[in-house]
Amino acid sequence: MNSQERPFLTIKEVSKLLGISVSTINRLIKRGEFPNKKQLSPRRFAFMKVEIDEWIKKK
Numbered sequence: 001m002n003s004q005e006r007p008f009l010t011i012k013e014v015s016k017l018l019g020i021s022v023s024t025i026n027r028l029i030k031r032g033e034f035p036n037k038k039q040l041s042p043r044r045f046a047f048m049k050v051e052i053d054e055w056i057k058k059k
Contacts, residue, residue: 008038008046017052
């Protein structure tokens with residue numbers, strides 16, 4: 001299953017998709033300027049693809 005079919009993306013996938021670093025993504029989250037990560041399991045977090053797509057449309 002590729003990232004286009006899944007409803008969620010890892011931070012590395014989001015970084016590659018947007019062309020910005022993981023550090024920049026984390027900084028934007030801290031400032032409230034980027035969608036928050038969702039907890040999938042005790043040690044796994046991901047972004048909802050729908051929220052990332054909406055964020056891209058707003059930019």
